[in-house]
Amino acid sequence: MYILVVNPAAGAGKGLRVYESIKATSLFQQTDCVTYFTSYPGHAEEIARDAVELSDSTISCFIVIGGDGTLHEVWNGLQQYPHMRLGFIPAGSGNDFARGISTMQEERKLFQDIITNPNYVYYWGGTYKTDKASITPHRLFANSIGFGFDGEIVKKAHSARYRQWLHKWKLGSLVYVIALLHTVLSYRPKTLELTIDGQSKQYENVWMVTVGVHGFYGGGMKIIPEARMNSKHLSMIIIHNISKWKVLFLFLTVFRGSHTAFKEVEIVDVSTVALSSEEEIAYQVDGQYGCCKRCEVHKTEHARPVFQYKK
Numbered sequence: 491m492y493i494l495v496v497n498p499a500a501g502a503g504k505g506l507r508v509y510e511s512i513k514a515t516s517l518f519q520q521t522d523c524v525t526y527f528t529s530y531p532g533h534a535e536e537i538a539r540d541a542v543e544l545s546d547s548t549i550s551c552f553i554v555i556g557g558d559g560t561l562h563e564v565w566n567g568l569q570q571y572p573h574m575r576l577g578f579i580p581a582g583s584g585n586d587f588a589r590g591i592s593t594m595q596e597e598r599k600l601f602q603d604i605i606t607n608p609n610y611v612y613y614w615g616g617t618y619k620t621d622k623a624s625i626t627p628h629r630l631f632a633n634s635i636g637f638g639f640d641g642e643i644v645k646k647a648h649s650a651r652y653r654q655w656l657h658k659w660k661l662g663s664l665v666y667v668i669a670l671l672h673t674v675l676s677y678r679p680k681t682l683e684l685t686i687d688g689q690s691k692q693y694e695n696v697w698m699v700t701v702g703v704h705g706f707y708g709g710g711m712k713i714i715p716e717a718r719m720n721s722k723h724l725s726m727i728i729i730h731n732i733s734k735w736k737v738l739f740l741f742l743t744v745f746r747g748s749h750t751a752f753k754e755v756e757i758v759d760v761s762t763v764a765l766s767s768e769e770e771i772a773y774q775v776d777g778q779y780g781c782c783k784r785c786e787v788h789k790t791e792h793a794r795p796v797f798q799y800k801k
């Protein structure tokens with residue numbers, strides 16, 4: 491049995507369109523699929539947790555149709571079941587997970603391969619715990635967690651009125667670029683303490699600190715071009731002591747990944763990092779935003795089998 495978790499609202503309605511296109515195929519009619527539609531934030535996580543608790547042994551794979559936010563929720567819902575297979579059919583505005591695992595393909599092709607020609611790779615994500623977390627020991631991320639400028643951009647992108655329009659004109663991936671330009675003007679750099687694999691250091695005038703499993707974020711920006719999913723470490727980028735105008739220039743080069751040549755950019759391999767700030771700092775995790783003063787980030791111990799499209 492395949493469990494489909496569909497966010498109809500992802501990509502301003504693309505989630506539903508992608509599902510309808512798959513549903514119209516004869517393969518879908520012949521396959522044992524159970525479909526759940528999400529209705530509110532957090533719903534995909536509840537669906538995944540309930541479904542896996544009920545029928546773990548009979549589920550072949552969870553298929554997520556939506557954006558990185560829906561994927562993040564399902565990934566967390568399956569936290570206690572790291573062996574459970576997962577396939578992602580991108581239908582959001584960013585879709586960085588699909589880029590990270592090289593699976594940006596047409597939806598019917600992806601669905602067909604998930605069912606008839608499945609190729610799974612082991613995927614080690616990350617865990618995070620903020621000072622705001624209540625009883626949950628930690629949560630998971632599949633793409634990246636970023637603090638500072640990064641978090642503010644996502645916050646702006648989610649609340650922007652132009653989001654709907656850009657989706658209508660099929661320019662959804664520009665949402666983050668516009669939010670970035672907007673945020674550059676208002677952002678105030680932060681002072682942070684970072685403890686990287688046990689070594690603490692204070693950083694002044696920090697624009698952003700982002701820890702990634704793979705290199706992509708913000709709808710295709712190659713933020714950490716060297717990042718490769720692996721069992722040993724996550725990759726972290728720190729951008730600090732840089733002027734506003736140079737930040738703008740830096741982000742012009744980020745789609746090619748050449749921003750790493752700037753002297754204000756540091757890239758480090760980490761397996762654990764703790765971040766602490768005197769003031770509240772915005773963060774984004776897999777494209778969803780929040781704020782905190784402290785956060786611990788680790789590499790996950792267990793890898794999940796994730797569908798990867800094979801050409």
Ligand SMILES: Nc1ncnc2c1ncn2[C@@H]1O[C@H](COP(=O)(O)OP(=O)(O)OP(=O)(O)O)[C@@H](O)[C@H]1O
Pocket residue numbers: 497498499500501502528529530531532533556557558559560561581582583584585586776777778
């Ligand atoms: N029926 C719904 N209506 C509105 N929002 C929903 C619904 N179901 C889920 N959501 C919320 O929509 C948010 C955004 O979804 P998602 O990230 O999948 O799409 P996106 O934002 O378009 O894409 P991306 O994250 O790749 O940019 C998620 O945080 C999710 O909780």
